[in-house]
Amino acid sequence: MSRSILSRTIGELSASHPAMADFFIGVSGQTPKPDGSVLSWLAGVGEDRLSQWGMDRDQALAHIEALAGQIDALRSSAPPEVRALTILGGINKQGQPEDLRLTLRPGELVSVVGPTGSGKSRLLGDIECLAQGDTPSGRRILVNDAPPAPGLRFSTHQKLVAQLSQTMNFVMDLSVGDFIAMHAECRMSGDVGSLVSQVIAQANKLAGEPFGRDAALTQLSGGQTRALMIADTALLSASPIVLIDEIENAGIDRKKSLELLLAREKIVLMSTHDPILALLGDRRLVIRSGAVVDIIETSEAERANLTALEQLDQTLMAVRHQLRSGLRIDSPVEEMLPWMR
Amino acid sequence: MRVITVAGPPSVGKTSVVDKTARLLKTRGRRVGVVKFDSLATSDDEIYARAGLPVAVGLAGNVCPDHFFVSNIDDCLTWGQGQALDMLVAESAGLCNRCSPHVQGVLAICVVDTLSGVHTPRKIGPMLKLADVVVVTKGDIVSQAEREVFAFNVRLANPRAAIVFFNGITGQGATELVHHMENAPSVEGLEGRRLRFPMPSAVCPYCVGETCIGRDHQRGNVRKMNLEGPGA
Ligand SMILES: Nc1ncnc2c1ncn2[C@@H]1O[C@H](COP(=O)(O)OP(=O)(O)OP(=O)(O)O)[C@@H](O)[C@H]1O
Ligand SMILES: Nc1nc2c(ncn2[C@@H]2O[C@H](COP(=O)(O)OP(=O)(O)O)[C@@H](O)[C@H]2O)c(=O)[nH]1
Ligand SMILES: [Mg+2]
Ligand SMILES: [Mg+2]
Ligand SMILES: [Zn+2]
Ligand SMILES: [Zn+2]
Numbered sequence: 001m002s003r004s005i006l007s008r009t010i011g012e013l014s015a016s017h018p019a020m021a022d023f024f025i026g027v028s029g030q031t032p033k034p035d036g037s038v039l040s041w042l043a044g045v046g047e048d049r050l051s052q053w054g055m056d057r058d059q060a061l062a063h064i065e066a067l068a069g070q071i072d073a074l075r076s077s078a079p080p081e082v083r084a085l086t087i088l089g090g091i092n093k094q095g096q097p098e099d100l101r102l103t104l105r106p107g108e109l110v111s112v113v114g115p116t117g118s119g120k121s122r123l124l125g126d127i128e129c130l131a132q133g134d135t136p137s138g139r140r141i142l143v144n145d146a147p148p149a150p151g152l153r154f155s156t157h158q159k160l161v162a163q164l165s166q167t168m169n170f171v172m173d174l175s176v177g178d179f180i181a182m183h184a185e186c187r188m189s190g191d192v193g194s195l196v197s198q199v200i201a202q203a204n205k206l207a208g209e210p211f212g213r214d215a216a217l218t219q220l221s222g223g224q225t226r227a228l229m230i231a232d233t234a235l236l237s238a239s240p241i242v243l244i245d246e247i248e249n250a251g252i253d254r255k256k257s258l259e260l261l262l263a264r265e266k267i268v269l270m271s272t273h274d275p276i277l278a279l280l281g282d283r284r285l286v287i288r289s290g291a292v293v294d295i296i297e298t299s300e301a302e303r304a305n306l307t308a309l310e311q312l313d314q315t316l317m318a319v320r321h322q323l324r325s326g327l328r329i330d331s332p333v334e335e336m337l338p339w340m341r
Numbered sequence: 342m343r344v345i346t347v348a349g350p351p352s353v354g355k356t357s358v359v360d361k362t363a364r365l366l367k368t369r370g371r372r373v374g375v376v377k378f379d380s381l382a383t384s385d386d387e388i389y390a391r392a393g394l395p396v397a398v399g400l401a402g403n404v405c406p407d408h409f410f411v412s413n414i415d416d417c418l419t420w421g422q423g424q425a426l427d428m429l430v431a432e433s434a435g436l437c438n439r440c441s442p443h444v445q446g447v448l449a450i451c452v453v454d455t456l457s458g459v460h461t462p463r464k465i466g467p468m469l470k471l472a473d474v475v476v477v478t479k480g481d482i483v484s485q486a487e488r489e490v491f492a493f494n495v496r497l498a499n500p501r502a503a504i505v506f507f508n509g510i511t512g513q514g515a516t517e518l519v520h521h522m523e524n525a526p527s528v529e530g531l532e533g534r535r536l537r538f539p540m541p542s543a544v545c546p547y548c549v550g551e552t553c554i555g556r557d558h559q560r561g562n563v564r565k566m567n568l569e570g571p572g573a
Contacts, residue, residue, distance in 0.1 A: 019497040022463070054439065054466035054538055063470070063500070070500035074493075125513050134516050154503065154517050159492075162485045171456055171483050182459065183486045186493040225484075232486045 005068050010036050013064070017071045017188075020064075027053045027060060038064060075188050080152065080160060082106065082240040083144050085267050087127070090138025092291035093119070098139070100292045102285070106240065106265040109258060111278040113271075114287030120271035123287065124243045127269065128161045129153075137290060162237045164229055165245035170217040176200060176228065177213025183236050195236065202231035202260065206252045223251030230257045234264050244270040255280060255310075276313055279306045312337070342421055343428045343525040346442045348407075348435045348468045349452030354478035355432050356385045357509030358452055362522065364392050365515045366428065374426040376417045378410045378433040378442075385432065395424045406433055407440035408540055414444070415531045428522065441468035443537040448525035450518075451502075454479040455491050462491070462498040467538040469495075474521050475502045478509045 005013065011034025014021035024032045028045045042057055050056060055063060089100030104110060112120045119137070126139045130153045133140050143152065143160070152160070172179055177196055184195040196213065204210040207227035211220060220228065226247060233242060242261055247254070247270075258280055261268050272278050279302050286294040315336045322329050349355050356377075363373040374395040377385045381400065389396040397420055401409030410433050421429035433442045443449035451472035453461060456479050462469060469475060475495050480488045492504050503521060507514030528534075551558050 017497075051539070054441075054470060056538070059471065059538070066500035067497065070496055074496070125511070129513065129516050131516070150520070154505075154520055159489075163480075164485060165481070167481055168484050169482060170487065172459060172487055174459075179486070179490075183490050186489055229484050229486070232484070237485055237489065 005038055005065050008038070008068075010034055010038065010041050013038070013068065016068065020067055020071065023064065023067065027055075074186075077238075080240065081144075082160060082267065084142075085127070085241060086142035086145065087123075087292075088140040088142065089292065090126075090131075090133065090135075090140070092137075093289045096291075098137075098291035100139075102292070102295065104267045104269070106267055107262050109262055109268045109270065109281045111270050111272055111281035111284040112287060113273070113278050113284050118287045119290040120287050121245055122290065123285070123292070124163075124245055124269060124271055127241065128163065128243060130160070159239050161241045161243060162233050162239035163243045163245070164226075164233060164247060166247060168229065170220065170225055170228075172217055174217050175213060176211065176215045176217055176220070179217050180213075180228075180232060180236070183232060187236065187238070199228070199231045199235050202235065203228040206230060206257050206260070208251065221251070227252045227257070230260065234260045234266070240265070241267045241269075244268065244272075246271055246273070276306065276309050279303065279309070342418070342426055342527060342529075343448070343522065344418065344421075344444075344528050344531075345428065345430045345448045345450060345522055345525055346444065347430055347432045347450045347452060348442050348472075349476075350435050350457070350465070353435075353452045353454040353457070354507070354509035355435070355452045356388055358476055358478065358507050358514075358518070359430050359432055360388055360392050361507075361509065361512035362515045362518045363389075363394055363430065365512070365519055366522070367393070369519075371427045372425060373428045373430065374421050374424050376414075376420075376429065376431045378406050378413075378431065380406050380434055380436060395426065405437050405440055405540070407435075407437055407442050410442045411536065411540070414442075418528070418531055428525075435468060439466050440540045441466065441471065441536075441538060443467065443471055444531060445535050445537055446526055447528060447531070447534070448473055448522065449537065450474045450476055450521075451499075452476045452478060452507075453495070455483045455487055459487070459490050459494055462494040465498070470499050471537045472499060472502050474505060474518070475499060476505045476507050476514070476518065478507050480506050481508050481510070 010024060010032045014024060027049060029049055032041050042060060050060065084103050084105055086103045087100060089098030092098055112123055114120050122137055126135050126137055127141055129135065130141045130148050131139050132147060180196045180199050181192050184190065184192045200213055207224045209221065209224065211224055254277055258268065270277060270281065278284050279298055281298060283295055283297045285292045286296065318336065319329055347355050347359055359375060366373050375389045376397045376399060377383055378399045378401065383398060386396045386398050397417060399409060399413050414431060417431065418429065431442065449472045451469045453469065453475065455477060477491060477495065488506065495504055505514055505517050507518065
């Protein structure tokens with residue numbers, strides 16, 4: 001690697017990534033001559049500038065070398081492929097063994113249900129850190145049938161897991177378009193402009209009131225925020241596993257949201273108290289006292305009920321809509337529910 | 342004894358991170374002690390004491406806490422050895438973005454939070470740029486996208502560091518940080534060791550008691566802003 005940075009000109013290195021160009025300008029306080037070498041550039045930088053920047057000459061050289069390596073790595077890093085995610089049981093809160101060996105595959109949606117405090121978030125946390133018997137539950141997680149190598153487990157480079165939860169919000173003081181572009185640039189591939197348009201268009205299919213790229217990120221409504229997070233995670237996050245911790249009251253089209261994530265061949269686990277969301281899953285894990293005590297395949301009868309539940313939900317949504325629109329809610333609700341009559 | 346320096350801007354979650362990680366280390370039979378460096382006052386020692394960790398406090402008063410740190414860290418090691426610690430963690434206030442307590446051959450951790458803005462990693466000096474591990478907290482309140490952009494910017498600001506996402510409230514991430522701490526080099530003493538980067542002396546007239554504003558009073562190490570350049 002050192003040979004390669006020493007043989008590249010400042011101009012070539014600067015062109016590799018804006019962060020490299022920023023480094024040269026930041027350290028020396030001016031745009032460097034593009035045809036010079038790193039060593040001649042560094043020789044021309046005063047002690048005072050380096051000290052202000054917070055590095056000595058050797059550290060600056062080591063930094064350029066590491067940055068060049070990092071840029072190459074970011075450019076070439078394909079999302080890690082997960083063909084199978086296996087959860088091996090640990091112990092429940094009383095210390096008794098949890099009888100579990102469950103394998104999930106891309107495009108699969110599993111819901112996680114159970115009383116408050118039973119350990120749903122703990123299970124998602126175990127997957128997030130690819131636990132190896134070293135969390136309170138003692139569970140172990142296998143990736144492609146084997147324990148993940150420390151390099152995979154402890155690498156932020158190739159995070160396997162993306163997370164969405166009710167508590168998350170956008171906090172950056174930027175427009176939607178500028179921020180999504182910034183996220184797209186992290187992928188270091190693809191046409192940023194068209195990725196941004198796709199993400200915003202998808203988000204608008206999930207949320208009620210449409211928004212444009214000039215909207216301020218922090219001014220989006222709760223539903224718009226959730227919709228943008230889901231569209232962004234589906235289209236821009238490289239992580240093959242998505243963990244959703246309770247997004248029920250988000251005011252978005254939840255079914256379309258999940259379909260969008262599953263269409264990108266993600267493995268989705270979703271903790272929920274909402275029957276409609278739970279029944280959208282292929283199966284659901286029932287948690288009690290810190291352990292998975294049952295795995296229920298969504299049956300035909302349940303799917304049939306799902307349709308009725310969705311009608312119920314749509315009815316309620318229609319009433320909410322009336323409320324929001326400033327209308328009275330005095331027409332008989334039974335008439336909106338055919339089977340109640 | 343393994344020694345670990347933990348630095349980062351105020352309120353990013355340093356104490357929460359050290360507390361949660363030390364508790365986990367304790368369950369694995371490690372004896373962990375903490376020295377907390379701050380400027381005027383701290384109550385962090387109570388949090389550490391509640392976790393059952395031996396703790397010492399150093400208050401820098403009117404000198405930069407990082408300067409104060411260097412003058413005292415070797416004595417802290419002696420204290421830690423007296424306490425028969427396996428691991429000594431030094432939490433420093435990180436009030437000075439320019440100084441950094443990181444020592445060569447000692448595991449250096451920098452804590453930053455995702456709330457502080459996407460450009461923050463670029464703006465923090467040697468404290469972040471020369472750390473071995475950058476711990477990123479408060480990911481639980483921002484979006485996945487912001488976490489990814491933040492981590493990307495940390496990687497560009499310090500391409501050598503390992504990045505650990507940490508939830509200071511639940512302790513998620515502690516397993517990963519323990520992995521790095523268990524691999525910290527052991528040191529017997531710090532006598533003769535070097536800081537990773539010199540701390541600026543910055544002795545201007547105001548450092549030594551000048552209170553009067555005006556050109557006539559500004560002698561010695563004085564830097565002036567350029568307000569005449571293009572764009573000014
Ligand atoms: N197997 C286990 N062994 C020990 N502790 C556990 C186990 N499972 C869960 N816990 C602990 O129990 C507590 C509650 O669990 P958790 O937060 O996951 O509940 P939850 O099902 O997500 O609840 P809610 O519906 O309120 O969000 C946590 O502190 C968690 O670490
Ligand atoms: N939501 C959230 N809050 C956190 C997290 N880490 C720390 N905090 C909170 O941030 C505040 C400051 O944390 P503290 O550990 O004292 O920061 P320090 O000054 O860097 O030591 C406390 O109220 C913590 O509970 C985190 O990951 N998420
Ligand atoms: Mg929960
Ligand atoms: Mg603290
Ligand atoms: Zn200082
Ligand atoms: Zn001064």
